[in-house]
Amino acid sequence: MRTELFNAFIVAAGKVLGSETDVSVQRGSLELQRDAYVTDDITVLISVVGDIWGIVIISLSFDTAKALISQMLDQEISEFSELAQSGIGELGNVIVGQASTRLAEAGYNTDISVPTLIVGKGSTISTLDIDRLVVPLETKLGTVRINLALRQSQSEQVSRPRQVPSMQVAMPNNAP
């Protein structure tokens, strides 16, 4: 996938995080990973469908989440309550939503799913045969990692898998 498409997500994430929490955001070095992702305390999953296809995984620790939410809501959040959970889900939603708007401006139409929140460290999340680009965003409140497992739709078939999917099992992608 082309770099500028990833950039839509990286820029959106940086801007949203910065403006919602009013702290400066620094981008750490990017990494491409093929192994399954191992969850941090909190993980937000949001799918992207359309001309760009895949999943955005946002991960952070409890401490970082609480600090971010406290800042966003301008009130001290001491436990990761339901309010904090929906706040983190919403943060992910706004980031991916803004990225989707940027992609539309570049001529790529996408829709995004509702967020799913995963709470618990050490589970494995596999995007199967899609590699992940890991983008660490560092703030004084902690690090938020954006994992982008996305690709461009190659054809109508890719973007519309409900056309009678057959039981074909993709071979694992072990290529170095």
Added chain:
Amino acid sequence: MNAKFLNPFIEAAFAVLEMEVGTTSIERGGLSLERSACTANDITVLITMVGQVQGIVLFGISEATATAIVTKILNQPFDEFDQLAQSGISELGNVITGQASQRLAEAGYEAKISPPTLIIGKGTLISTLDFERLLVPIKTELGELQIHLALRDRQVGSQVGQTILDEVVV
């Protein structure tokens, strides 16, 4: 959550388990509506739907059952739940959701489905946030497949909740 979204999934799950997996005994267990986060089984396949119907579909399954199912699908034994097995069980979720979405499209609910994401690790909490989940257990001789539907009608934007349990006839 709306009752009309349920039957397409049950029909699709039955069809796929019978045709693709070759399950001989298959029945639906009692439905329940869950508002809290679900505690993950060994393996969870997550697929989202975006369109006239939107939300999240989760397939929860134990490793033993998943292994038994992929053994049937691929017609080869698995000693461990390796990458091929992971791919196989994700594809099962993909095909069931794909067929369900086709049935939904015929009923006027067009939706795109996301690629499957696989979550491995028991005990993790999976929350669909403000989407309540309808839990549909599908029992087979290979074990149980739990389908969680956290779906909404985009037009209506509301959830019908409890009514689904009264309306459902499979």
